[in-house]
Amino acid sequence: MQAGLTATWTTHIPLIQKSSPAELVANLLRTHLAPNLHSHVFIDFCAGAGGPTPSIERHLNRPSTPKTSNNNNTARKELTNGNSNPIAKDEPLHFVLTDLHPHTDLWAKAVAQADAPGAISYVAEPVDAARVPRELIRRYRGPEGKKKVFRLFNLAFHHFDDGLARRILRDTVDGGGEGFGIFELQDRGIAGFVACCFLGIGIMVMAPYYALLWGAPLSLVLTYVVPVLPAVLVFDGWMSCLRTRTPDEIEALLRTCGAEGGEKEIAKWEVKSGSEKFMWPVGSVDWVICVKRES
Template sequence: MQAALTAAWTTHIPFLQTSSPAQLVARLLRTHLSPGLHSYTFIDFCAGGGGPTPSIERHLNGPIASNQGPAESGGAASDEQVSRRGGEGGQEEQEGEEKQPLQFVLTDLHPHVDLWAQAAARSPNLSYVPDPVDAANVPRDLVRRYRGPEGTKKVFRLFNLAFHHFDDALARRILRDTVEGGGDGFGIFELQDRGMAGFFSCCLFGIGTLIMAPYYAVLWGAPLALLFTYVLPVLPAVLVFDGWMSCLRTRTSDEVEALLRTCGAEGGEAEIAKWEVKSGSEMFMWPVGRVNWIICVKR
């Protein structure tokens, strides 16, 4: 299941997709966090088996990320919804300024250390925390560790295909921990929504599993994937059903902002008012493949 979801994030099929969803997320981060992009350390708090974060790291630190503007899949400006607290953002980074590679960290309440170690071995800019990390109660020393000497770095929290798993009470606790626990920004990225497009994208995911199963059975060294795709179609059925349930649980940007406003953070409304919320929807595969995103930063 997790390998299939990772494949959904990282696969780029020429002529069918303008980019992979992971590459699109990398462009969104570069667009909406610039010119201060390199002041952040990115911590994935629901990394699962790794998800798109290793791919996002490669796209942001590799040559493919240089001089990229907004996502090429339809234009962030046309879909973007900026809250009343927000601004227009998205400036280009200053040219010629020497930058250190961006650092990414994998964490989860249930760590997948073996898979993370494999991903980290492929990049010096990707690391992981082997111990369980609760996104609603992140150890303060962990945040301080990734802030660097004298707090020179900011911490940006990633929730890739994850935030819909949390009920309202848990989501509020996670947002409160972000506001009070030294977070400087967070990003919520989903591949589905509660509309018909989200419903049909899950159906396409099931069809894609049927088409790609032989390739991934070889890539993963898991021939049983063929059995549970074609003879007993458990894998596509569960992936589609899980996707539909995820659609029903996925929040709009207004709903996430309402949770942020009512999370009970110390400092109340004055503290929450410091946070700028942006959101939008970007197409990576016509007609229904979209990344729905929320990026929130502390001003």
């Protein structure tokens, strides 16, 4: 299941997709964190089996011509920051994998396959996104606190009920980071439900390739003989659609998260959101990026 979802993030089918969803996320981070992109360290707090984060790392650290977003839905409100310390732009961006249930064997493979040495690391101990140890945050901010911590939630934020989501946002605002990004592959609209059906079809078409790639021939049985994988992926996707919040709903949670300093503290944060299509007619990355303003 997790490998199938990772494939959804990272697969790019020429002529059908303009890019993979992971590449779109990389371009969004490049665009909306400029010009201080290299001042950030990115911590994935719900990394699962690794998800799109290793692919995002490759797209951002591999030399390329930056792509800019042409999305007309971008941007909504400004609800700012931190010290803008210069960071060498030839230094690779650093990504950290964490989870409440660590998958260290899979993460170790991601570390070994990273394009830039030291670009990916992981925390072997369980990390609760609602109670992140401040020592962990200080560790990745580096000497003299030069780095800004940016939290990643890739296909994850819809799993949290409102109470847990508020606690996670409060933990971020109260000193656990200088920004966060929420990236989803579904929404509560008709297009989101249809996209999940395409996911089931895609898994059935690509199953032989992924069975070889993953070294898991049993997946062929669970795809064609007893179609458990496509059925569960589609059903899980539909339930995720029902739970996915709109940007306004996420902003409302941010405003009511109970952060120290109240509304005055929340007002320092800038919220942007939008939707980027990676496959016509229904495949989209819906996103929210929130950062503290430069003081």
